[in-house]
Amino acid sequence: xLGALPDSADALSWQPHERVFSLGGxxxxxxxxxxxxxxIVTGDGYDLARSTGHPRVCSSTLAAIIETFDRHAAEWRSxxxxxxxxx
Numbered sequence: 001x002l003g004a005l006p007d008s009a010d011a012l013s014w015q016p017h018e019r020v021f022s023l024g025g026x027x028x029x030x031x032x033x034x035x036x037x038x039x040i041v042t043g044d045g046y047d048l049a050r051s052t053g054h055p056r057v058c059s060s061t062l063a064a065i066i067e068t069f070d071r072h073a074a075e076w077r078s079x080x081x082x083x084x085x086x087x
Contacts, residue, residue: 031072
């Protein structure tokens with residue numbers, strides 16, 4: 001899905017409303033999701049109320065966003081392979 005996004009600064013900076021993520025900000029957010037899984041599984045929990053949030057402005061290129069997703073997805077896969085079903 002990330003690979004289908006237009007690869008231009010104008011497209012990544014587009015946002016339908018000032019109170020929501022830009023297209024690039026949303027793509028950055030999606031690229032980070034596998035890392036959240038790693039933090040949740042390897043830690044004692046994850047408190048969303050203490051989260052610092054994620055910037056709504058995308059400062060990355062599409063290639064950087066995809067690289068981040070690929071890195072976090074690989075980290076997630078290796079974490080899940082190493083985790084026991086018992087806690």
